[in-house]
Amino acid sequence: MKQFNIAIVGCGNISRMHFDAYLPHPERIRVVAVCDTDAERMNNICKKYEVAQGFTSLEEMIAKAEWEIGVVCTPTNVRRQVVDTLASAGKHVFVEKPFADSYADAQHMVNTCAQAHVSLAVNQNFRYHYPFDVARGLVTDGEIGRVVNVIHQDLMFRQDVGWRTQLKRHAMAVMGVHWFDGFRHLLDDEAVSLVSETRSSPAIQCVGETEANTFVNFKKGALVSYIESFSSPVSKTETFVLGETGAIILNYAGTSLYKLDDRSRPQKQWENPYRGSHKPEATFTGLDLFLTALEQGKESENSGRDNLKTVALLDSAYRSAEERRAVVFNEGVPA
Incomplete structure (x- = not known):
């Protein structure tokens, strides 16, 4: 080595x-x-x-x-x-x-x-700090069949200071870049279309947006709905990956696998080794x-070449919100 x-x-x-x-x-x-x-x-x-x-x-x-x-x-x-x-x-x-x-x-x-x-x-780093990589493996192994829906919410009260507060792009630039990349990584897929709306809450002192609602259609058929809030009095980050035969639930603590034929409890659970103080790893x-x-x-x-498609999602979400229209993609790149 x-x-x-x-x-x-x-x-x-x-x-x-x-x-x-x-x-x-x-x-x-x-x-x-x-x-x-x-x-x-x-x-x-x-x-x-x-x-x-x-x-x-x-x-x-x-x-x-x-x-x-x-x-x-x-x-x-x-x-x-x-x-x-x-x-x-x-x-x-x-x-x-x-x-x-x-x-x-x-x-x-x-x-x-x-x-x-x-x-x-x-x-x-959120491919690992948040257990997207574990969920990707489960999806690839066919544990929940074809993914049809991903529901993600990221709610917190976050007041940044310094240079970030002066930028026109705020909440999604800070956190959405993790989630957009995570959706791509989890699904091993690229976007077909996207629509987004943003708002700014007076509870947070910043130039840019504090709230965002985004829907992304992916090529293999998954629909992703993503909600971001920097002004929520309650903190909660959770992802539901819904497939044809089961579901995967993710949060910072770990991952749970559910099957439709036994919905009462998770079939398997994994703790996230990169959570909390282990984030630098x-x-x-x-x-x-x-x-x-x-x-x-x-x-x-x-690679940077791969990450172009993550930046494309982030950039297009802002463009969709500004222009009040859907953005269409060709192989993960805005058409």
Whole structure:
């Protein structure tokens, strides 16, 4: 097993999850450098996590430190510029989600990395932190027959601070990007059409939306209904995957399998090993998947090219809400 040297770009709050994910795995990952335009923030991270080299310039970090992969934890509005710089320097890229603010920006970054012959992957950690991957296996094994309906609700009271509150895209950009990707992963399928409505509650101080209702039709016939709320006094996140012969119920705690011929109790249940304080391990799983693909010379299943279809769903949900119309897809890409 090869050990990879990585550098983290951006020392904000999300970077701490990456350190918590990587430090328990020194045999696989070695964080050798960080950079942030805020020198105090960068120095605090270096001290807290004992990183030898810290920089306030990405170009300086590229020139003066030895590393192979850049982990991008910057705000989305500067991500395109950062990925362009990393690709031109021949660095592989593992980027936080949402991958980009728009489908056009995401496509640009995928093209840039392809032209530079570097690999690009996205930290869609909710494939594991939320048990989508377990449910995918059950669906693939035919445990509930053909999926006909997925009902997902994500209710919470969430007041963000900082740069996120100033963006026009809020609740779905923060959480919907996880769920849209999870639906794709769970169903192993792509969208045919989508319609969405958004609202903003005065209970939350932000520029963008706090509420969203979205319906997505998938190619193999599943209908997904997704409700997001950042203003709910009650917190509840749950997913019902309804098939022709049974159902799968997911939440952060785990997964339950039900059959139509015995509806009184779950046939099987699985605890989620990535729940709660174990969340950082889901980020390590995503990066390790990327590293393994690099070693094998193939494209990772969480590649930027794959994630274009997740960004397409997110971007199209906002476009549907703004234009008050359905968006149609061709092979997961807006037609």
